[in-house]
Amino acid sequence: MATDPRRIFHLSDIHFGLENTRALDWVKQEIAEKQPDAVAITGDLTMRARHREFAAATQWINSLDAPVTVEVGNHDMPYFNLIERFFSPYERFRGMKEKVERELDLGALAIVPLKTAVRMQPRLNWSKGWVSQRALDRCLTALDALPKGIQALVAVHHPLREVGTQGTALTKHGDLALRELAKRNVTAVLSGHVHDAFDIMEDTSEGPVRMIGAGTLSQRTRSTPPSFNEIEWDGRKLTVCVRNLQQVDTRDMQIDDVPENALPPRSEGEPVAPVRQVPRVDPPVH
Secondary structure, X not given: OOOOOEEEEEEOXXXXXXXXHHXXXXXXXXXXXXXXXXXXXXXXXXXXXXXXXXXXXXXXXXXXXXXXXXXXXXXXXXXXXXXXXXXXXXXXXXXXXXXXXXXXXXXXXXXEEOOOOOOOOOOOOOOOEEOOHHHHHHHHHHHHOOOOOOEEEEEOOOOOOOOOOHHHOOEEXXXXXXXXXXXXXXXXXXXXXXXXXXXXXXXXXXXXXXXXXXXXXXXXXXXXXXXXXXXXXXXXOEEEEEEEOOXXXXXXXXXXXXXXXXXXXXXXXXXXXXXXXXXXXXXXXX
Protein backbone atom coordinates (compact mmCIF):
# COMPACT_ATOMS: atom_id res chain seq x y z
CA MET A 1 0.00 0.00 0.00
CA ALA A 2 1.22 3.49 -0.87
CA THR A 3 0.38 4.71 2.63
CA ASP A 4 2.22 1.95 4.48
CA PRO A 5 4.66 3.50 6.96
CA ARG A 6 8.36 2.81 6.56
CA ARG A 7 11.24 2.93 9.04
CA ILE A 8 14.82 3.43 7.86
CA PHE A 9 17.95 3.37 9.98
CA HIS A 10 20.53 5.76 8.51
CA LEU A 11 24.07 4.99 9.68
CA SER A 12 27.34 6.53 8.60
CA ASP A 13 31.06 6.83 9.27
CA ILE A 14 31.47 3.64 11.27
CA HIS A 15 35.24 3.71 10.70
CA PHE A 16 36.15 0.14 11.59
CA GLY A 17 39.67 0.39 12.92
CA LEU A 18 38.50 3.16 15.25
CA GLU A 19 34.90 2.03 15.72
CA ASN A 20 32.84 2.53 18.87
CA THR A 21 32.05 -1.06 19.84
CA ARG A 22 29.47 -0.09 22.46
CA ALA A 23 27.58 2.00 19.91
CA LEU A 24 27.72 -0.78 17.31
CA ASP A 25 26.40 -3.39 19.73
CA TRP A 26 23.56 -1.02 20.62
CA VAL A 27 22.68 -0.27 16.97
CA LYS A 28 22.70 -3.97 16.07
CA GLN A 29 20.35 -4.70 18.96
CA GLU A 30 18.07 -1.83 17.90
CA ILE A 31 17.91 -3.25 14.38
CA ALA A 32 17.07 -6.70 15.72
CA GLU A 33 14.30 -5.33 17.94
CA LYS A 34 12.77 -2.65 15.72
CA GLN A 35 13.16 -4.47 12.39
CA PRO A 36 13.55 -1.41 10.15
CA ASP A 37 12.48 -1.75 6.53
CA ALA A 38 15.99 -0.77 5.43
CA VAL A 39 19.39 0.24 6.70
CA ALA A 40 21.23 2.88 4.66
CA ILE A 41 24.95 3.18 5.44
CA THR A 42 26.37 6.31 3.82
CA GLY A 43 30.04 5.48 3.62
CA ASP A 44 33.32 5.45 5.52
CA LEU A 45 32.99 1.90 6.75
CA THR A 46 36.71 1.81 7.57
CA MET A 47 39.43 4.06 8.89
CA ARG A 48 42.18 3.38 6.36
CA ALA A 49 40.64 0.76 4.04
CA ARG A 50 42.89 -1.94 5.51
CA HIS A 51 41.99 -5.58 4.84
CA ARG A 52 41.37 -6.27 8.53
CA GLU A 53 39.09 -3.23 8.78
CA PHE A 54 37.05 -4.37 5.79
CA ALA A 55 36.86 -7.87 7.24
CA ALA A 56 35.38 -6.49 10.47
CA ALA A 57 33.01 -4.18 8.57
CA THR A 58 31.87 -7.00 6.30
CA GLN A 59 31.18 -9.34 9.21
CA TRP A 60 29.17 -6.71 11.11
CA ILE A 61 27.16 -5.43 8.14
CA ASN A 62 26.33 -8.94 6.90
CA SER A 63 25.06 -9.83 10.37
CA LEU A 64 22.38 -7.12 10.32
CA ASP A 65 18.86 -8.49 10.09
CA ALA A 66 17.51 -5.99 7.53
CA PRO A 67 17.93 -5.03 3.87
CA VAL A 68 21.11 -2.94 3.64
CA THR A 69 22.48 -0.52 1.07
CA VAL A 70 26.06 0.75 1.41
CA GLU A 71 27.68 3.82 -0.09
CA VAL A 72 31.43 4.12 -0.66
CA GLY A 73 33.21 6.76 1.43
CA ASN A 74 36.53 8.44 0.86
CA HIS A 75 38.05 6.39 3.72
CA ASP A 76 37.03 3.20 1.92
CA MET A 77 39.39 3.77 -1.02
CA PRO A 78 42.78 2.00 -0.70
CA TYR A 79 45.21 4.39 1.00
CA PHE A 80 48.50 2.56 0.67
CA ASN A 81 48.13 0.66 -2.62
CA LEU A 82 47.75 3.17 -5.44
CA ILE A 83 47.62 0.49 -8.13
CA GLU A 84 44.62 -1.07 -6.42
CA ARG A 85 43.08 2.36 -5.80
CA PHE A 86 43.24 3.25 -9.50
CA PHE A 87 42.38 -0.09 -11.08
CA SER A 88 40.23 -2.03 -8.57
CA PRO A 89 39.19 0.41 -5.83
CA TYR A 90 36.15 -1.63 -4.74
CA GLU A 91 37.84 -5.02 -4.50
CA ARG A 92 37.83 -4.95 -0.71
CA PHE A 93 34.02 -4.69 -0.70
CA ARG A 94 33.76 -8.14 -2.27
CA GLY A 95 32.32 -9.75 0.88
CA MET A 96 29.29 -7.44 0.69
CA LYS A 97 29.33 -6.49 -2.98
CA GLU A 98 25.61 -7.12 -3.42
CA LYS A 99 24.93 -4.33 -0.90
CA VAL A 100 27.21 -1.68 -2.42
CA GLU A 101 25.30 1.10 -4.19
CA ARG A 102 22.20 -1.08 -4.00
CA GLU A 103 18.83 0.36 -4.91
CA LEU A 104 16.10 -0.55 -2.44
CA ASP A 105 12.40 -0.75 -3.28
CA LEU A 106 10.34 0.01 -0.19
CA GLY A 107 6.97 0.28 -1.91
CA ALA A 108 5.99 3.95 -2.08
CA LEU A 109 9.57 4.88 -1.20
CA ALA A 110 12.87 3.96 -2.84
CA ILE A 111 16.52 4.43 -1.91
CA VAL A 112 18.74 5.33 -4.88
CA PRO A 113 22.56 5.68 -4.64
CA LEU A 114 24.72 8.51 -5.95
CA LYS A 115 28.48 7.95 -5.71
CA THR A 116 30.53 10.94 -4.51
CA ALA A 117 33.82 9.23 -3.54
CA VAL A 118 36.28 8.97 -6.44
CA ARG A 119 39.63 7.25 -6.84
CA MET A 120 41.35 10.46 -7.95
CA GLN A 121 40.51 14.06 -8.81
CA PRO A 122 42.35 17.15 -10.12
CA ARG A 123 42.94 18.73 -6.70
CA LEU A 124 45.18 17.85 -3.80
CA ASN A 125 42.52 16.81 -1.28
CA TRP A 126 41.06 13.55 -2.58
CA SER A 127 38.97 13.12 0.58
CA LYS A 128 36.41 15.60 -0.68
CA GLY A 129 33.39 14.72 -2.75
CA TRP A 130 33.12 14.73 -6.53
CA VAL A 131 29.95 14.02 -8.48
CA SER A 132 31.01 12.74 -11.89
CA GLN A 133 28.67 13.08 -14.84
CA ARG A 134 28.59 9.30 -15.14
CA ALA A 135 27.55 8.85 -11.51
CA LEU A 136 24.92 11.57 -11.78
CA ASP A 137 23.50 10.13 -15.01
CA ARG A 138 23.24 6.70 -13.42
CA CYS A 139 21.38 8.13 -10.41
CA LEU A 140 19.02 10.23 -12.55
CA THR A 141 18.27 7.28 -14.82
CA ALA A 142 17.30 5.20 -11.77
CA LEU A 143 15.12 8.01 -10.44
CA ASP A 144 13.39 8.52 -13.79
CA ALA A 145 12.67 4.79 -14.02
CA LEU A 146 10.72 4.73 -10.76
CA PRO A 147 6.96 4.23 -11.13
CA LYS A 148 4.85 7.36 -11.07
CA GLY A 149 4.22 8.65 -7.56
CA ILE A 150 7.15 6.86 -5.93
CA GLN A 151 9.27 9.10 -3.72
CA ALA A 152 13.01 8.59 -3.41
CA LEU A 153 15.76 9.01 -0.88
CA VAL A 154 19.13 9.56 -2.56
CA ALA A 155 22.07 8.08 -0.62
CA VAL A 156 25.49 9.72 -0.92
CA HIS A 157 28.59 9.95 1.26
CA HIS A 158 29.50 13.62 0.98
CA PRO A 159 26.87 16.32 1.53
CA LEU A 160 25.97 17.85 -1.84
CA ARG A 161 27.18 21.31 -0.96
CA GLU A 162 29.81 23.44 -2.64
CA VAL A 163 30.71 25.29 0.54
CA GLY A 164 33.33 27.99 0.06
CA THR A 165 35.08 28.57 -3.24
CA GLN A 166 34.95 26.23 -6.21
CA GLY A 167 38.55 25.22 -5.57
CA THR A 168 37.88 24.07 -2.01
CA ALA A 169 34.33 22.80 -2.51
CA LEU A 170 33.17 20.12 -0.13
CA THR A 171 31.56 18.30 -3.06
CA LYS A 172 32.50 19.28 -6.59
CA HIS A 173 29.45 19.50 -8.88
CA GLY A 174 27.24 19.07 -5.83
CA ASP A 175 25.21 22.12 -6.83
CA LEU A 176 24.50 20.60 -10.25
CA ALA A 177 23.39 17.37 -8.62
CA LEU A 178 21.08 19.20 -6.24
CA ARG A 179 19.46 21.13 -9.10
CA GLU A 180 18.79 17.90 -10.98
CA LEU A 181 17.42 16.17 -7.88
CA ALA A 182 15.13 19.13 -7.23
CA LYS A 183 13.37 18.40 -10.53
CA ARG A 184 12.44 14.89 -9.42
CA ASN A 185 10.46 13.17 -6.65
CA VAL A 186 13.33 13.24 -4.17
CA THR A 187 12.17 13.51 -0.59
CA ALA A 188 15.66 13.91 0.85
CA VAL A 189 19.37 13.29 0.30
CA LEU A 190 21.00 11.10 2.96
CA SER A 191 24.70 11.65 3.62
CA GLY A 192 27.51 11.27 6.12
CA HIS A 193 31.14 12.49 6.20
CA VAL A 194 30.61 15.40 8.60
CA HIS A 195 30.40 13.24 11.78
CA ASP A 196 27.55 15.40 13.12
CA ALA A 197 23.88 15.03 12.24
CA PHE A 198 21.94 17.70 10.36
CA ASP A 199 18.56 18.21 8.71
CA ILE A 200 18.49 21.30 6.52
CA MET A 201 16.84 22.62 3.37
CA GLU A 202 19.16 23.64 0.56
CA ASP A 203 17.76 26.15 -1.93
CA THR A 204 18.54 25.68 -5.62
CA SER A 205 17.38 27.46 -8.77
CA GLU A 206 15.07 24.47 -9.36
CA GLY A 207 13.61 24.44 -5.86
CA PRO A 208 14.61 23.30 -2.36
CA VAL A 209 16.17 19.94 -1.53
CA ARG A 210 16.18 18.46 1.96
CA MET A 211 19.58 17.24 3.11
CA ILE A 212 19.81 14.81 6.05
CA GLY A 213 23.18 13.91 7.52
CA ALA A 214 23.96 11.11 9.96
CA GLY A 215 26.60 11.34 12.66
CA THR A 216 29.36 8.84 13.32
CA LEU A 217 29.42 5.45 15.06
CA SER A 218 33.16 5.74 15.63
CA GLN A 219 35.44 7.23 18.24
CA ARG A 220 36.14 10.16 15.89
CA THR A 221 33.35 12.38 17.19
CA ARG A 222 33.30 16.04 16.30
CA SER A 223 30.78 17.84 18.53
CA THR A 224 28.14 15.22 19.33
CA PRO A 225 28.13 11.66 20.74
CA PRO A 226 28.06 8.63 18.40
CA SER A 227 24.64 8.42 16.77
CA PHE A 228 22.45 7.27 13.91
CA ASN A 229 19.24 8.57 12.34
CA GLU A 230 15.94 6.76 12.76
CA ILE A 231 13.81 7.95 9.83
CA GLU A 232 10.04 7.46 9.70
CA TRP A 233 7.98 7.80 6.50
CA ASP A 234 4.18 7.86 6.77
CA GLY A 235 3.47 8.10 3.04
CA ARG A 236 3.53 11.89 3.04
CA LYS A 237 5.98 13.15 5.64
CA LEU A 238 9.53 12.19 6.61
CA THR A 239 10.60 12.64 10.22
CA VAL A 240 14.09 12.21 11.66
CA CYS A 241 15.03 11.18 15.18
CA VAL A 242 18.74 11.27 16.01
CA ARG A 243 19.43 8.33 18.32
CA ASN A 244 22.37 8.34 20.71
CA LEU A 245 23.35 6.57 23.92
CA GLN A 246 23.63 9.79 25.92
CA GLN A 247 19.96 10.73 25.44
CA VAL A 248 20.78 14.11 23.88
CA ASP A 249 17.71 15.61 22.20
CA THR A 250 17.55 15.42 18.40
CA ARG A 251 17.65 19.19 17.95
CA ASP A 252 20.77 19.45 20.11
CA MET A 253 22.42 16.67 18.10
CA GLN A 254 21.94 18.48 14.79
CA ILE A 255 24.25 21.20 13.52
CA ASP A 256 22.70 24.16 11.72
CA ASP A 257 24.87 24.09 8.61
CA VAL A 258 27.41 21.93 6.83
CA PRO A 259 30.87 23.22 7.83
CA GLU A 260 33.29 24.16 5.08
CA ASN A 261 35.97 22.00 6.65
CA ALA A 262 34.16 18.91 7.87
CA LEU A 263 37.11 16.93 9.18
CA PRO A 264 36.79 15.51 12.70
CA PRO A 265 39.74 15.22 15.10
CA ARG A 266 42.42 12.98 13.65
CA SER A 267 43.91 11.52 16.80
CA GLU A 268 43.10 10.82 20.43
CA GLY A 269 43.54 13.86 22.63
CA GLU A 270 42.69 16.47 20.03
CA PRO A 271 40.11 18.93 21.36
CA VAL A 272 36.46 18.56 20.43
CA ALA A 273 33.88 21.34 20.19
CA PRO A 274 30.86 21.44 22.52
CA VAL A 275 27.50 20.26 21.21
CA ARG A 276 26.18 22.42 18.33
CA GLN A 277 29.07 24.90 18.55
CA VAL A 278 31.31 23.63 15.76
CA PRO A 279 33.80 26.28 14.60
CA ARG A 280 34.50 26.37 10.88
CA VAL A 281 38.13 25.28 11.29
CA ASP A 282 39.80 21.91 11.69
CA PRO A 283 40.51 20.52 14.19
CA PRO A 284 37.71 22.00 16.28
CA VAL A 285 38.99 23.74 19.39
CA HIS A 286 37.32 24.57 22.67
